Amino acid sequence: MYILLLSIHGLIRGNELELGRDADTGGQTLYVVDLARALAERDDVDQVDLVTRRIVDPAVSGDYAEPVEPLSQKARILRIDAGPDEYIPKERLWDHLDGFMDNLVTTLNAGGRMPDLIHSHYADAGYVGVRLSNLLGVPLVHTGHSLGRDKRQRLLSAGVSEEIINQTYHMDRRVDAEEEVLAGADLVIASTNHEIDEQYGLYDYYQPGRMAVIPPGTDLSRFYPPASSVSTRGDPPSVVPDQIRRFLQDPDKPLILALSRADARKNNQTLLEAYGESDDLREIANLLIVAGNRDDIRDLDEGARSVLTELLIGIDAYNLYGRVAMPKHLPQDQVAELYRLAAERGGIFVNPALTEPFGLTLLEAAASGLPLVATENGGPVDIIGNCDNGILVDPLDKAAIAQALLKLLTDPGRYRRMRDNGVVKVREHYSWPAHAERYLGRARPLLKRHEPIPLAPKRGKRYRDRALFTDIDQSLLGDAEGIRQFVTAMHGHRKCATFGIATGRRLDTALAELKRHSIPHPDVLITSLGTEIHYAPRLARDQYWNEHIDYLWRPATVLRVLSEFPGLEPQPKREQTHFKVSYHYDPDQPPDIEELTSLLRSRDVTANLIQSFGRFLDVVPSRASKGQALRYVAQRWGIPLERILVAGGSGADEDMMRGNTLAVVVANRHGEELSQLADLERIYFAGQPYALGILEAVDHYDFFGSCELPTTGS
Template structure:
C-alpha cells in the first residue's frame, strides 16, 4: 500500500503540495519528526496555504501524512517511515527531485545512526540481530486482528494437524497422557494401556462403566475399577465429571476440532507448582507500596498468586486428586533485602495472606559491595546480580518444591530474564509478563542509549528484553495495543521489531509479532479490597472515618501537606508513585491553570514522600520539588491536599470509596500507562474515572460510556473535559450515578482474577501440549539467545558491577 500512497501523490496535482510541504519541513529546526510533529506540521501547512478541510483529511497527501510514523531529514532527502497497517512498516527515501527509493531495514538503522553521529562506515559493520529465521519453522497468525489470540490459533492449528494425520498426532496425544505424574504418582493412564488404539477401546469401556453409576458417585468409590481398565486419577472427582472428561477425549479422537481440544487440555492435571518471579523493589504485603519501584506490579503479583492458588486447588479437586495428597503450591520469588527499613523484606519465607500454600520466597543477592547488596537497589541498577541470583534461586526453589516447578512466570524485564535463566536450566515452560517495556516510555531511549546509560542502563535492559521475549514459550499482555499499538501508535512489543543501539548492535528483526506466543489476558482486581462504595455492609466504619478525616481535615505536617478552605467541594483524586511517567505534577499543573476547576473542586493526591531528603530516588526527588513549585506558582494553598502516606490494601480500597461517598472523580494522568490497575480499582469502587489515552486505558474504558479519555500532554483540554463532567453532574445529579454504575459493571464483566487465572492455566497447558506434540526444536534459538546473553549482556553487567564495587 505504501508505494502506491506516495506514487498517487506524485502522479496527481498534489505533487506541488508535497514539494511545498517538504520545503516547509526543511525550514523546521527538528530533523527527526515523530507522528505528532508530522501531523502538526501538516496542519500548519494546510492553514498557511488555506487548504480546505477535505484536503487535510481525505486528499492523497493527507492519507500519506496520516500513515507516516516518522520523518528523518538527511542531506536534502527525507526518509519516510510509513505504517499503513498495524504491525508492519515500510521505509522510503524521497529525494529533492521527488524520486522514491525503498530502503531495507538495515539502511534505515544506518540513517538513524547517522542522525545521532554514531555511524562509522570505515570501522567495519555493526552486529546485526535477527530472530526471524527462528520463527520460520513455527506457525504464524496472518490477520493482525488475531494478534494476541495465540491460544485460539494454536488450538485450530493443532486440531487441523490431528485431522490431517490422525495416526501420528493421536500417537502424540497418547504419549502426552502417559507423561503425567505428581511426584512419583502416575496420573491419567497406567501401563495397562499400551497403545493409542488400546486407549480408544478402553475409553469406550470406561464410558460404559461410569454411565451406570450415579452422577455424584465419588471417584474414590470406583477408583480401583478404573485402574484395572488402565485409568489413574485425574479424570474427575465424581462419576459425572469422569464421564464428561472421557467423552471429550473420545470426541477428540473421533472428530478433532479446536474447541474440543481446548476443552480437553484445559482439564488435564499438569500444573501444580508455579513460580512468579518479581525480583526488584520492596516486595511485601504491607508497608511497601509507594516506595521506589514498588507499586502496581506488587499488587498484581500478590493478587495473581492468591487467585492462581485458589484456581489450582479447584482444578485439583475437580480432577479427583485432593484425596491423594496433591497440594498445589505457588511461590513468589523475589529479593531479600537485609537492610529492610522496617519491612519484612529481610524474611526468607513469608506466607501470602488468605492462602493455604502460597509463599513469598526471598533470595538474597550474593555479597559484592555491602553498600549496594545489603540495601534496596533501583531497578535500573539491578542487572549485574541477576545471573548469580538465578543460580541461587534455583537451589532454593528445588528445595521448597521438592522438585522442579511446572510453570515459571516472569514479571518486568529483570524478572523475565531470571525466568529465562531458570527455565533454561530446569527445562520448564516460561511465561513472560512485561508490565511495562521501558523502551516505549522513554523517547529515543535506544538512539541515545550512550548518553542515558549511566543513569538508566538501557543497553542492559533492552538486551534482557530481547532475550526473554524470544525465549518465552508464551507471553501475556494486558492489552492488544501493548503488543501492536493502535492504527496511529506503535505497540510496546512492536517497538522491538527493528531498532538501533548505535555502536552496540542493530536489531533487524527483534520479535515475531504474529507469533502465537502472544496472548491478551488482562489482570483482575482484588475484589476483597476493592468493591463498590454502595456495599456499606462490607465497609469498616472505623477505617472509613479515619480515612475521611485524613483526606479532608486532619492536620499532620509529618505526612499531610495542605489545608482545604472548603472540604465540601467535589474531590478530584489521584494516587500513584511520584515519578515522571505517572505525571501527578502534570495533573497539579492542569488544576492550577484552570480557575474554573478550582472553583468547583479540590485536588487530593496520595503520593509517596513529602520531603526531598526522605527519598533515595532521583526521579521522585525531582517530582517532589516540581510539585511544590507548581503549588507556589499557581497559589493552590487551600485547594490541594498532598498525602505522603503508605496505605494498607484495605485502606487503599476504602480511600476510593470515601472519595465516591463525596461524589468525587478519579484521574489517572500518566504520560503512558501499560495497563492501569488503579483505573480498575477506582472503577470497581464506583468512581467516574478519567485516564490517559496513551496505553492500556484505551481498552479498559469505553469513552463517555463508563469513563473518559484524557490527553495528559494537553492541560487545557484535560481541564475542560473534567469541568464538562462536573458541570453535567451539577445540572443532573443522576449523571454521576450513571457513569459510576457503568464503571462498576465494566470491571465485573471483563476484569476479574477468576477470568485471568482460568485463561493463564489453560495457556500453560496448551503450550505444554504444543511443545510436546510439535517436537519444536528450540535449541538453535536458545543457543542464539545464550550467545546474546554471554557476549553482550554479561560483559556490560560485569562492567556495571565493577562500578558498583567502588561506590
C-alpha cells in the same frame, strides 16, 4: 500445577505494600501478589511461589529479610539472596542475576519438586526465567510491565543522550534481555492490545502469535462503592477524612483524585496546572494528589524530589492553598478508603500519565464508584472502552483535561451513568477469578510442549564432593610443567573431585589433544561449545541433552541468513556439527555481532551467537552454551555450583563464570573478552599463566583442602 512467579527487584510482601515508595515499587508488586493469591485459589493448582530478592537492610522493613512468607494456604513468597544485602535499584542488579538464578535452583532442589510453569515479570526476571526454563525444560510465560525500547525512545525524545541512558539505566543489557525472553517465552501476557502493538512491536522478536491480552483483576473484596452492601461488614472507622480535611477550606466539595508514585511520567504537574487555570474547577471541586509516601522531600531520589518540588511550587504559583491536598503518607491499606471517600463526595479519579501501560488504579477507583478521566495513551483505552465509565484525554492538553472533569462534575446524569457502569463492568471484565481462568486456559497446553529434566539424583557411586572444569586451549595447555603438576594434583584428589573439560573443540579433537599431552580422560567432556556432553569411562553421549537443546533450533535458516555477509567465512566442515554453525569472523567488516543477532531474531531464529578470540563466531541453539551445559551436569549429578571451579578466558566461557561457580582467568588470558569481569566476586584473575594459573586458583580457593571424600557405602 506448581507455578513459579519471578519478580525480583521490588519490595514485595503480603501486606501493606509500599506502593509509590520509589520507581521500583509500582503496580507490578501489587499485580504479582494478587496474581499469586488468585492462582492459588484454583483447585487445579497445588502451589504458587512468588520469588523475589531477599533484602537485609535497616533502611527498609525487616519483612523483606524473611526467607519465606505465607500468602495463603497454597501461596507463599520465597526470598532468594543475590548481590549485596541492602536494597538497591533494579538498574544495579544485572551483575547479580546469575547468582540469583543459581541460588534459586539450589532452593528448588532442596524443596524436592520443580515447577511446571515459570512466569517472569519485568526484564530482570525474564533474564532469570529464560535460563531457568532452559535448564529445567519447563515452559516460560512472561509479562513485561514496561519495556526498555519504549523507555529509550521517550528518553531520547526528552533530549537525554544515548550514553547517559546506558550509564543510568543499563539499557543495552535490559533490551537484550527483553529480546532474549521474547525469543524464548512460550507465552507473553499483556494487559492491553496497545501494549502488544505499540511496545512489543518495537522488538526484533515481535511474535504476536505467542502473545495474549489477559488484563489483570482487582480485589473486589477491598474495592467497592460506599453504598455497597459489602461495606456493612463492620469496617473500622476511617482515619482518611481527617488526613485530607486539614488541607482544605471546604472539605465537602467533590474530590478530583490522582494517585501514583512521584514520577514525571505520571504528569501530575499538568493536572495541577489544568486545575489552577480553571476558575470553574477551583470553584466546584478540590484537588487531591497522592504521589507516593515521603518523610522529607530532601531524602528522596532526584526524580521524585524534582516532581514533588514542582508540585509544591505550582500550588504556590496558582495560590491553591486550601484547595489542594497533597498528604505525605497514605498506607496501602487505606487506599480503598480514599477511593470511597472521593466517591462519597461525588468525585472523579484522574490518571493524566503521559502513557499508562495498564492502570490498576483505574480499576480500583471504578470498582469503588468513581468515574474516570484518563490518558488516551495506553491501557485506559481498553479499560474505558470495556466499561464505558469515563473520558479519555490528551495528557498534554490542559484545557482538555479541565473540560473533561467539568463535563462529569456538572452533568449529574452522565456522572451517575459512568459511575454505575464502572462498578458493574469492572466485576464483569476485571475480576481475579476470571483472570485466573483465562490464564490457565492459555498455560495448560504449554506443558505438553516440554519434557522437564529429571531431578538431581541421590548421591551415588559416582558422586564427587566437587568438580573442576577447564577449557583446553590457552587455559589448560601452554606450559608443560604446569600440565604435569595439574595432572598430579587431579590424580591425588580423584576420589573427591570430578575432572571435566568444557571446550569449543569437537570430541575427537579434544581427546586427541588431551592424549598428546598425557592428560587422562576426564569424567565429563562438554564439547562443541556446550552442544554435546559425554561421560567417562565409555564416553557415553548424553542423548537427553541433545533432545533438550534441539528445541526451536533451525540450523538451515542460520546458514541461509548468514550466507549474505562477506565478513563471515564458514569454517571447514570438520568444525561444523548439527548443533554448531561455525565461521571465521572479520570484525572490521560489517555487520557487528549485535546486528547479526538482531537479523536472526527478525527471521524468528532462536540461537546463541558466541564470539571468541575476536575472530571466531559460532551459532548454537538457545539452550546450549558451556555455562548451560555445566549447570545441567551439576543438576543431574547433584554437585553444588559453589563447589565447581571453572577455568577459561574467552567470551565462550563467560556464562560458566557468572553466578555461583568459582572461576579463574589465567594470566595469559587477562587482556581478552573476560577482562570486564574483573570486579565480580568469585572470579579470580591469576598471576600465573595456563595450568599453573588454575593451580594458583586451587590454592586461592582452598579448593582441595576442603574436599570431602564420599562416605562409606555411598
